[in-house]
Structures are given as C-alpha cells and as structure tokens.
C-alpha cells in the first residue's frame with residue numbers, strides 16, 4: 570500500500586510531525602511504501618477561483634506550482650495521512666490552502682473523481698485539551714469522508730501541547746499512532 574502523509578505545521582519536527590511520523594513508522598514496519606511531505610515547505614498558491622478545473626481546460630489546475638507534482642502522488646496513494654496543528658480553532662492556513670486546491674477533485678460536472686475509496690487518517694495537535702477541538706476533526710471527516718468519499722481509518726487527536734516535543738510526554742498517543750500505521754491493510 571502507498572501511504573502518503575501530509576504535515577501542515579511549519580515545525581518540521583513538531584508535535585504534528587512526530588505523530589505523523591509514528592503512523593508512518595508503523596506502516597513502514599509492515600511493509601507499506603511511505604512518503605511524508607510538509608506542505609509548509611512547498612510553493613502552494615492559494616486557489617484563485619479561475620475554475621479552469623471545472624471547464625475541462627486543464628488536467629488538474631491552471632496554477633503552475635508544487636501542487637502539479639502533488640496531484641499525481643495523491644491520485645496514486647492508497648492511504649492519505651493528514652496532520653495539522655490547531656491554529657485559531659482550525660487547521661493551519663497552509664493546510665487549508667492545500668485543501669482548497671483539491672477543488673479539482675470535483676470534475677466539470679461536479680462529480681468527485683480520483684479520490685473516493687482511498688483510506689485516510691487525521692492527526693491534530695492543539696495547545697488546549699484534545700476534546701476542545703472536536704469541531705476540527707468533524708470538519709476533516711466531513712470533507713474527506715462524507716464529501717470526498719474517502720474511508721476513515723482513525724482520527725488521532727492530541728492536546729495539551731506547547732513546545733515542539735511536548736507530545737513525547739504522551740507516549741500512549743505516539744504508540745496508538747504507530748499502531749494505527751501498523752494495522753493498515
């Protein structure tokens with residue numbers, strides 16, 4: 570299985586990245602192919618609403634930036650891991666820009682293409698206790714699950730996090746993340 574993981578935190582080795590890495594470590598241990606991409610390191614323009622993707626003018630998107638190399642990777646992946654810190658009660662802006670560019674996964678007739686049926690795992694990290702931002706998990710499940718028709722494997726939610734390595738004090742979450750990757754079939 571190809572597991573493609575996206576980290577939406579500018580902290581390359583922060584809490585989100587550590588949890589995503591734990592999922593990937595577990596998945597790699599049982600033989601899955603892993604690739605992790607930090608979207609904050611890439612040139613991902615915000616959607617300009619040109620709607621070229623809705624009139625069949627382009628394969629994916631008219632904007633010529635790093636999304637052009639991400640689209641084929643997303644389409645080839647069997648499982649997508651999405652990790653984000655909670656910023657102002659939501660996913661990070663960088664990750665939201667990335668998701669706006671998924672508009673192309675609705676074709677010209679507004680039918681979802683390429684991604685239905687893929688598995689997905691969400692990872693969220695917040696300063697406040699984990700249960701405070703259930704709305705972010707609900708949002709991700711709505712768009713990835715209900716709207717894009719992907720199959721939820723697990724929502725990994727951690728709270729009480731400040732410094733980039735704070736998650737190391739919650740080894741049970743890291744163990745659960747690793748087990749989630751290890752259980753991927």
Ligand SMILES: Cc1cc2nc3c(=O)[nH]c(=O)nc-3n(C[C@H](O)[C@H](O)[C@H](O)COP(=O)(O)O)c2cc1C
Nearest residue numbers: 578583584585654655656657658694695696697730
């Ligand atoms: C711009 C910004 C906004 C934040 N907003 C929130 C928030 O609304 N609620 C919260 O609990 N934590 C908030 N935090 C704290 C982060 O969610 C928390 O430190 C998280 O562990 C960061 O993950 P990271 O280490 O992967 O970057 C915010 C942090 C930053 C930098």
